[in-house]
Amino acid sequence: MIVCSKINLLLNVLNRRSDGYHELDTIFFPLQNPADELTIDFNGDTTGSVTIQCDTPGVPLDPASNLCGKAVYAYCKAAEIPVPACTIHLEKHIPCAGGMGGGSSDCAAVLQLLQEKFALLTDVQLAETALSLGADVPFFLHCKPARAGGVGEKLSILENIPEDLPILLAASDFPISAKWAYQQWTPSYAFPADQSEKLIMALQKKDLQTAAHYIGNSLAFAAFRKFPLLQIIKDEFYRSGALCAELSGSGPTVFGLYSSMDTLEQAKQYMTKHLPGVRIIGGRKQK
Ligand code: ATP
Numbered sequence: 001m002i003v004c005s006k007i008n009l010l011l012n013v014l015n016r017r018s019d020g021y022h023e024l025d026t027i028f029f030p031l032q033n034p035a036d037e038l039t040i041d042f043n044g045d046t047t048g049s050v051t052i053q054c055d056t057p058g059v060p061l062d063p064a065s066n067l068c069g070k071a072v073y074a075y076c077k078a079a080e081i082p083v084p085a086c087t088i089h090l091e092k093h094i095p096c097a098g099g100m101g102g103g104s105s106d107c108a109a110v111l112q113l114l115q116e117k118f119a120l121l122t123d124v125q126l127a128e129t130a131l132s133l134g135a136d137v138p139f140f141l142h143c144k145p146a147r148a149g150g151v152g153e154k155l156s157i158l159e160n161i162p163e164d165l166p167i168l169l170a171a172s173d174f175p176i177s178a179k180w181a182y183q184q185w186t187p188s189y190a191f192p193a194d195q196s197e198k199l200i201m202a203l204q205k206k207d208l209q210t211a212a213h214y215i216g217n218s219l220a221f222a223a224f225r226k227f228p229l230l231q232i233i234k235d236e237f238y239r240s241g242a243l244c245a246e247l248s249g250s251g252p253t254v255f256g257l258y259s260s261m262d263t264l265e266q267a268k269q270y271m272t273k274h275l276p277g278v279r280i281i282g283g284r285k286q287k
Contacts, residue, residue, distance in 0.1 A: 048085020097175035099249030108140030181250035184222030212243035
């Protein structure tokens with residue numbers, strides 16, 4: 001199964017609740033590149049252990065820690081079945097701890113594969129199980145442009161948004177802890193409450209120039225301050241002709257939006273040349 005990634009076209013952190021969770025207004029945009037590849041082999045035994053195979057350093061192989069393993073346990077608990085013996089093969093292409101939701105997407109893929117095999121949960125139960133595993137996991141069950149509110153649990157799919165936005169990514173290989181990023185947030189980093197509506201309207205009109213104006217991330221201010229490389233990458237996006245450049249999620253992946261695929265293709269060459277060591281992802285040719 002091909003497992004998509006995401007960027008947040010808007011991540012508006014509105015408030016920190018007394019329980020420590022943050023209230024958000026976010027717009028998820030799914031990407032087919034980069035994508036992980038995931039398969040599950042069931043060895044036929046109805047009970048047994050979950051094995052995770054993955055060669056990427058930093059990805060936990062212990063099923064109690066890896067979101068793929070957690071997904072198996074959560075599905076079986078919700079469906080009230082014993083955990084089946086299985087091996088999950090995971091080929092990672094989505095940068096780890098890169099703000100692109102890789103773990104959550106793998107998690108949603110496992111839930112879907114289990115549902116395909118056992119078909120024991122209703123859509124509502126599947127969505128609830130996904131939410132119990134992470135605020136952005138329900139989004140990955142659909143992989144369509146979506147807006148999420150609350151602490152991420154109020155998900156609505158957005159209609160009439162172009163699915164092939166000219167987006168280029170610059171993925172750095174150092175991790176940023178989401179916990180750290182949220183700890184840096186202060187109320188001054190919140191955008192106006194109507195920013196998401198304005199962004200959605202611009203996207204629906206395919207007015208990318210206006211959309212670029214409303215793209216934003218409340219977690220970006222602290223990350224750009226702490227990691228100068230991110231500011232260098234952002235500046236290069238603008239030099240390459242991007243309409244805007246912003247951090248995705250808690251970073252460190254930075255994305256740029258262009259006016260067309262042709263501009264993006266030219267920019268990709270520029271970015272690859274000027275940012276050695278940074279993975280430039282996107283465009284027509286690369287898969
Ligand atoms: P988000 O955008 O949802 O905040 P992220 O893209 O920044 O997430 P992930 O790649 O999902 O971050 O991984 C965060 C951490 O989760 C990793 O450092 C890793 O230890 C752990 N993890 C658990 N399962 C997985 C998985 N299947 N793939 C990658 N990381 C995983």
